[in-house]
């Protein structure tokens with residue numbers, strides 16, 4: 001089976017962007033691939049260093065993934081910090097990563113803008129740790145949202161450099177999505193991507209209750225509507241249609257698309273429909289996640305078993321890497 005890796009940072013509540021860009025594909029891939037899915041707790045420390053939130057955030061990510069349909073019997077579900085081979089490979093890859101190229105990464109530049117008082121080396125070397133997460137299992141497919149595309153390109157560069165310098169070890173990992181192209185769910189206010197740490201009133205969290213979902217959707221950004229038939233759709237309207245495609249019946253989506261095309265769409269009606277369908281879609285996920293979060297022992301068992309499987313795979317890769325580099329003396 002082809003090897004798949006992907007991770008989610010433990011930086012807060014999962015939202016629809018995480019679901020749409022990542023978790024939905026994890027669930028679809030779990031039968032046909034050998035999957036390693038993890039909670040990226042080390043990655044979260046670059047921007048969320050508070051120890052008091054970490055544990056709960058990690059447990060929540062696990063519970064929400066399972067509530068979305070991920071089956072820990074089929075995949076290795078683990079926490080990044082349980083696999084010491086990841087930081088070891090990260091160190092080795094750091095020798096192949098250059099300061100100049102890391103400084104040019106757009107997500108690094110964004111973070112510098114957002115947190116000018118905390119431009120730590122972990123932030124700069126984030127793509128190196130991410131490459132280690134993936135290469136440690138010699139994965140070929142990485143289900144991620146569009147925001148991770150460039151990080152994957154960097155991971156491929158590191159794989160190539162390692163292979164070139166020391167000998168063939170790593171296949172090149174590519175981002176993966178079932179649809180045509182990687183997904184990007186926008187924030188409901190139309191400002192950038194939906195994210196755990198962005199405007200919470202414009203982010204749909206999997207944990208939001210029915211009324212909160214309705215309120216947020218009804219406030220989503222819209223405009224005066226198309227002025228001419230077949231006029232181009234602004235990205236924030238495309239976003240609403242994209243969400244609708246996820247949760248509403250096909251006939252309903254077609255009907256609103258047709259209204260848009262004919263310039264007689266009423267966004268109030270569209271949002272009401274979307275809100276109700278979203279509520280029905282999200283309710284069982286929220287309930288299941290809440291139930292799972294009552295049972296720490298169950299989550300711990302899952303994480304222990306996931307770590308066991310992930311370590312087996314990671315240790316095999318590191319044995320090979322050390323051998324190729326020459327780091328074995330007796």
Ligand code: AQP
Pocket residue numbers: 006007008009010011016017018019020021022143144145146147148183184185186193194195196197198
């Ligand atoms: N808006 C999105 N659309 C599509 N996919 C998305 N992903 C995140 N946002 C969107 C995908 O979800 C996976 C986990 O990403 P993350 O842990 O980096 O999540 P985040 O929501 O971006 O949260 P943070 O921690 O708050 O990060 P920043 O600092 O970016 O705001 C990935 O596969 C990602 O592509």
